[in-house]
Amino acid sequence: MTTRPDTLDAALIRFRSIFGELAKGAGERDLSGEHPYELVQELADAGFGKLRVPREYGGFDVDLPTLFALLAEAGQADANVPQIWRGHFTTTEILRLETDSEVRGYWLTTVAGGAVFGNAQSEPADRVAGLDSGGGWGTITTRVRRSDAGERVVSGTKFYSTGSRFADYIRAAVVDGDGHREFVVLPARHQGVEHVDDWDGVGQRQTGSGTTIFTDVPVESNGEIGRYTESLRGLDSFVQIVHLANLVGIARSVLAETIDIVRNRTRTSRHALTQDAVADPDVLSVVGTLYSRALTAETLLGHAARRLDEAHATGDEAVYSDAYIQASAAQVAVIDAVLAASSDAFNAGGSSTARRRAHLDRHWRNARTLASHNPVIYKPRVIGDYYVSGNAPVSGYYADRPSAANAADQSERVQL
Structure with a gap:
């Protein structure tokens, strides 16, 4: 197993080597529809996902200009890559501002350990016909409820679920029984999660931005994040x-x-x-x-x-x-x-x-x-x-x- 870089300088060398490999096959992958799973995982293994994690939790704690500069480098290699990681880094930003110290520490430490987040926020308009899709969330029909066993579970269908096919966890936008909206963390590889590779956009074809179907997927421990405006x-x-x-x-x-x-x-x-x-x-x-x-x-x-x-x-x-x-x-x-x-x-x-x-x-x-x-x-x-x-x-x-x-x-x- 390859040793993970301990310093940002060492990680940058690894990142740029992987960017080079991504660039070599970007054009052919666009034609073939092949997803860069292995290279995205190599970036995760090299510590790409912990760029914004504070040092106290084991991250590199880079500033935003540095993060975006590196995402531009990744985009030059393969424009699908920053999009794949967008949900992950958005979640990291939410966690950096999370007001619950236990939740913040748990997930930032998990990310520093190599975990990758995907996104499942938006829902397709044709599935919520007649409903107004206002705000930054859009209309949400995916629901969280208590199962017979008493655990919180999520069921529903998402689209534009970019990066979720590459992820360990998914940040999902849901509504509870009272209609209140929240973000919850779900296991991306649970048996109740179905990733459908049906993104049909003219571009960004290898981002996995298609449908994700949740069927009674349990919310992770410490899985309620961004509950207050300060976190967003x-x-x-x-x-x-x-x-x-x-x-x-x-x-x-x-x-x-x-x-x-x-x-x-x-x-x-x-x-x-x-x-x-x-x-x-x-x-x-x-x-x-x-x-x-x-x-x-x-x-x-x-x-x-x-x-x-x-x-x-x-x-x-x-x-x-x-x-x-x-x-x-x-x-x-x-x-x-x-x-x-x-x-x-x-x-x-x-x-x-x-x-x-x-x-x-x-x-x-x-x-x-x-x-x-x-x-x-x-x-x-x-x-x-x-x-x-x-x-x-x-x-x-x-x-x-x-x-x-x-x-x-x-x-x-x-x-x-």
Whole structure:
């Protein structure tokens, strides 16, 4: 068995070696539909999942700019990888802010030991027809109840359950008998969990983002997490910035592959000023534009990550609101830059780059799929409303969530 790295520096060497292996087969996996199970597990074994776990629990405790920079590296290797890990790192963020010290310590120690979390939050609209899917959670029909034996069990169907096929545990959004929503932790490999590989998106095809069916799956010990708003601060921004990191990775990969295409091109066009592709000013202009768009995306990623880190440092709700706005503004510009880059790259290579074996099309498909999450069309209005009228963005994750202080106050009233 391979020894796990003890230091971040040693882990980084392992991560980057695995990224290299992921990059080698990314294009072929996109065509074949093969999932990178073994390489994702290798990342877990190398300590990738404990990047944000505090040192007191055995983690590397990196800051957010470092985490997102590494996710961008992973996205450059294979754009499916950051998406696979998105649910895991989102859960780690919830646990870092968890108000229950026993729950926080139990799960962060478990993650530091190598456990990987998947996500099962959203449900498909066609299964909840006629119901409004508001907020950050969407409509939830998956329920938690007491079994005849007295244990809490979960039954229901999820979609967009990204990463769950690769995971040891699943963070699932459920409702109880009173209709209150909560997150619970479920064992990913329990006999009552069925992973259906039916994700049919045009991109991000190897993320396992299909259906997960739960049938009387028991909630884990210490399995109620993120019960209070304090545990969910900044979560909207965090999940969006993961996508931005992935888009940055795609932009880098587009640039690198286009440069290789130009260097290996043996002809240009009869309209070209030269038949030497590496000296063709129009082709070189395409590459220069791709670099500018990648740089734009990288710069905005760093800006959004630093602002969310500042919000965590202050704990100020106004700073969290501003971090959301900065992430939203970055989302608008990064999506525009990366979609344009992944389309314009074809201009540098001619018709041969449109062939399936060139794999260049996967970048646009992956970027387009990522851009469809957390719809960007609403963000300019939210940003404008914030700056013109001072209206702070509303977090969907806060719905039905009391603050820890309010919960404690209510508990004292009940006791009185």
